[in-house]
Amino acid sequence: ATGGADGGAHAHSPGTGAHTHDGATVTQGGGDGATGLSITSAGYTLVPSTELVAGRAGELRFQIRDDQRRAVTRFAVVHDKPMHVIMVRRDLSGYRHLHPTMAADGTWSVPITAPEAGPWRMYADFTAVADDGRQVAVVLGADLTASGAYRPRPLPAAATSATVDGFTVGYAGTPEVGKSVPLRFRVTGADGAAAALEPYLGAYGHLVALREGDLGYLHVHPEPVRDGDDVTFWLTAPGPGSYRMFLDFQVGGVVRTAEFTLTVA
Ligand SMILES: [Cu+2]
Structure with missing residues (x-):
């Protein structure tokens, strides 16, 4: 399997992008x-x-x-x-x-x-x-x-925190080129307490990362279990540049998306 920074000891469910899950x-x-x-x-x-x-x-x-x-x-x-x-x-x-x-x-x-x-x-x-x-x-x-007039928007500035519908979503972790790195996300409700995340698509969230410039789609592997209130994804940046990350999470039966710009040096 594609290894993590820890030498591949992490578990990930099969899925986003192309990687070997098993011999078949x-x-x-x-x-x-x-x-x-x-x-x-x-x-x-x-x-x-x-x-x-x-x-x-x-x-x-x-x-x-x-x-x-x-x-x-x-x-x-x-x-x-x-x-x-x-x-x-x-x-x-x-x-x-x-x-x-x-x-x-x-x-x-x-x-x-x-x-x-x-x-x-x-x-x-x-x-x-x-x-x-x-x-x-x-x-x-x-x-x-x-078709129609296209006015592209500039990519928002890099940030490790985003808000959506009263929820604040932040993450810790620093992606590196060519190395699988954990990103730990936490969703906080309007009351300041950790939100009661519900399983969504077989994990406690679903993360997609796209590269600015060519819209390359990155491999992201979710941890199937939570680490306290945190939800961890393993991300490998294929090269330096800016990326937009989209975290889908579910609370109270509603799926919302938090968006982050990430710059990898
Ligand atoms: Cu899907």
């Missing part, structure tokens, strides 16, 4: 680089069939096709879902984490509204099951454009 799972590209930069990888191709119109309710539709152009219909459940879709505008605003449903022909769909015009990036994060039973973890990415 093939890695995408291997190593701890960024993924999601390509529409085809490991023999699988993302085929979107969606027209985004800013401000209008629509539907995100796509298929995953194999190297024989057949729509894939067998997927392993990872982090409680067979398919995870991340959408973000290319200026890293407008983050969404969606769980589409699949029709019998392998077409995935989920309602979506692009609130603003511009180029949007979609990521399909999944583990396909091949004919011979092999499991292949892949993250594919494609651009979808909502």
